[in-house]
Amino acid sequence: MKKLALAVVAVGITVTSIAQDKTVQELMGESGKTIKKDESDTTVKIWKTGGMFNITLGQTSLTNWAAGGDQFSLNSNGLFNAHAFYKKDRHSWDNSIDLELGYINSTSLGTRKTNDRIDAISKYGYLLFDHIFLTGLFNFRSQFTQGYTYPNDTTKIKTSNFLAPAYVIVAAGLDWKPSPTFSLFLSPITSRWVIVNDDELSAKGAYGVDSGKTVRNEVGAYLSATVNREIIKNLTYKAKFDLFSNYKHNPQNIDLFMTNLLSMNVYKGFGFNIGADFIYDDDQKSFGKDKNSARLQVRQFIGIGYQRKF
Template structure:
């Protein structure tokens, strides 16, 4: 399954290389994107300083299709990523996994003022494959659509220029899906867990598969030719009132040559419904009783082949 996903991203990349990258025959649509494949290896033999042999490979694909006509603006994007890493004696495990589809429609509040918009957004996120707590792959913590996030909302947006935008949606629904019943029964990602009778001999109700929240959503986005930063905040009006979910992503792509690039990516996440444990005793396993909401941070730095297509303008 893991290698099949990397093959899929490679095929997408190959298909992208062969397609026509010119604009469509109307001036209303602008399309484009990029894809990359990076690989690294560390091999050690009698290395006095210590360390572990390692192999890693990452594939990424991003594309957008935007339509601007009159007072209306429709923006669509897809981001796919998958990565594998092998360290020492452990088998390959995933290091990156993302499916993100988004569509947003905006309409100018005033035709003479192009900076304020009424807006509606739909954003869907999940991952391709199973994820485990440690490289030993003992305890499963995620799977396809476990979790899956669907955010739907409406509000107002302010776009002061083509690189910067802000959106506030006071009417937003956030739906968390946990369709892997094993994870749902465990109450992962905020859903209600399985309920047994007093002596745990009979199941009263299985774990819920969906958590629905209603609240306010804010997004700030900056994008230029080499750098993109996106901050997303959500707070519920009823469920976990007063807590703020945070998703902050930054991506930097520097061209060394036309095809060779240096990539840097960071992501910071905080979600009160995601409980994370720690390995305090260093035995490679997460200790019981240490799970609680924690700040998650990921950084990726690499050099690889990247191909861009279409008109690389603001999405």
């Protein structure tokens, strides 16, 4: 009887061990499987976020070079943009920021800035019908550091600084968004503040601000179109096109601000950028024979470097 009891206990322990081993094996097998989304799950993401970072570097050095040129030059440019889009029911909230800063250093000219931009925008919209949103918009645009023009190799004239100028736009209007990659906003009543927070520039009455003042308010009509689209795999086009007409002063002279950026990832983060920016500001009269004319400002660039999307 005693032997029979021992045998029963031994068999029980063996069966339990086998069952436990099988359970452990099943758990291990399940943990190694890839989790797949249920095809019946149609939940839409409320927030969509992303962005891109790009840095471009270039260097040239010459030694006993008969053709001539700078003995050494180094150029660098950094670009960062990010976005966060919210969409739920009839509500949408789009936020984006673009930052750029670039310099060139050479033995003959020293260090000069080649690019500088801060551009942040936030839009809240309520869907009325067929991709048309009743929208409120806030936009801030400026630059990081001091900027100069160079009439000759030994003379430089300050033309900008942080918050000099800066543009703050508050607008209400209609926003047409036929797709997630395109938006066209129109506001018949917009308030724009031009800020020149620099004593030297303010004293000159730069950017339309009265001499000695730091802020000028304008009321007018505003149009803004944005595109952020992947044309083909790894090739992205991003653009912004703004128009503003000041009802208070020369409304027929419309201010223009436009940026274009074509980015392509060629191999493991290394790629190229091609861009072109256009600005026309009727109050920025720093051109012409007597430095009292407004002109279309153009900047174009091509860069090869490292970029990372997230």
